Amino acid sequence: MDYQLIEKLLDQYFEGTTSLEEEKQLKHFFTYEEVPEHLQTLQPLFVHLQQSSEEALGADFDQSVLELLEGKQEAKIRRLSIKTWMSRAAAIVLIAVAGWWYFTPPPTQETGGIDWSKYEVQDPEEAFKLTQMALLKASTELNQGANTAAREVSNLREIGQFFKK
Amino acid sequence: MDLHTFKTSILPNKNKLYRVALRITGNPAEAEDVVQETLIKVWEKRNDWSRIDNLQAWCMQMVKNRAIDKVRLKANQTENIDTLYSMSSREILPDRKAELSDTVGKVKQLMQQLPDQQRLAMHLRDIEGMSYQEISQVMEISLSQVKTNIFRARKGIKSKLLQLWTTS
Structure with a gap:
């Protein structure tokens, strides 16, 4: 092993002028080669760097991440399908309402009003009788109302006299 | 296609991301959480991948920021x-x-x-x-x-x- 080269690389490393490849060489040397005594002071640094570069996540990490991603994808697909379904249903309802409104004819005069002429009395005598009967009925009901009112007034008077005593 | 890119170009960097998170948080479990959260964030931003020059550096930056946020929240960082x-x-x-x-x-x-x-x-x-x-x-x-x-x-x-x- 060319220790002079290693010493030169070490100087460059601490000056910050080594390349990534040269830094790898240093780590490899201090971790796997026989290190002379005068360089052993710095050995722990490079061993630490080498060991640290081997720290890793557990084997099941990939699986757990991919499952999470798949879960997210499925949720998105489900959300999309509901959204699509809703928009399609809304479109169908809109078309149906628009079609019904467009094709239904507006109401005509015949269907909209009542033809009262069919019930009109043509005979003057019959008309007179009908009017007479209607007035009689009104008069009878008015009389009944007056009698009821008179009865109520009489009752009130009796109650008033009872309290005066 | 996106999942393939994720599996071949992003997920293989997980240990590098983990070590950076570990160096910042000082806690293996927290570091793992940071990496997992970051990878999910990276996945959610998959539409941006084509615009990014260096995916690894981008992921690393996200891990760094997330880990720093975590440490700031926790306040008492111990290793x-x-x-x-x-x-x-x-x-x-x-x-x-x-x-x-x-x-x-x-x-x-x-x-x-x-x-x-x-x-x-x-x-x-x-x-x-x-x-x-x-x-x-x-x-x-x-x-x-x-x-x-x-x-x-x-x-x-x-x-x-x-x-x-x-x-x-």
Whole structure:
């Protein structure tokens, strides 16, 4: 092993002028080669760097991440399908309402009003009788109302006299 | 297609993202949460991928920001050196490890004591092997600031290591 080269690389490393490849060489040397005594002071640094570069996540990490991603994808697909379904249903309802409104004819005069002429009395005598009967009925009901009112007034008077005593 | 890109170009960076998050939060469980949350965010922004030059640096920047937010929220950031150290997945130099483990642990502590910017810049360069340009993008600072931070961090560690060596 060319220790002079290693010493030169070490100087460059601490000056910050080594390349990534040269830094790898240093780590490899201090971790796997026989290190002379005068360089052993710095050995722990490079061993630490080498060991640290081997720290890793557990084997099941990939699986757990991919499952999470798949879960997210499925949720998105489900959300999309509901959204699509809703928009399609809304479109169908809109078309149906628009079609019904467009094709239904507006109401005509015949269907909209009542033809009262069919019930009109043509005979003057019959008309007179009908009017007479209607007035009689009104008069009878008015009389009944007056009698009821008179009865109520009489009752009130009796109650008033009872309290005066 | 998006899922394929995610699996081939983004997910393979998970350990780099994790280490950056770990360096900032100092907590393995929190760091894992940060990476997971970031990857989901990255996925949600998949429509932007085509406009991004360097997906890795972009993800790294997102992890960094999310981890910093988490630390700020938590306020009392503590690092369990033993936990971190025991996470090394590979046994390096079994014969030398015993004698080195103490000083390696001390280096880890020294790195944790560095100012935030210096620590992150040195981590991205010396552990993740990123170019100065990429680091500048991730840290959202200039190229010269990146170089200065790395230079100071390395010098600081070196001088403290030499001090340790002479006192022991």
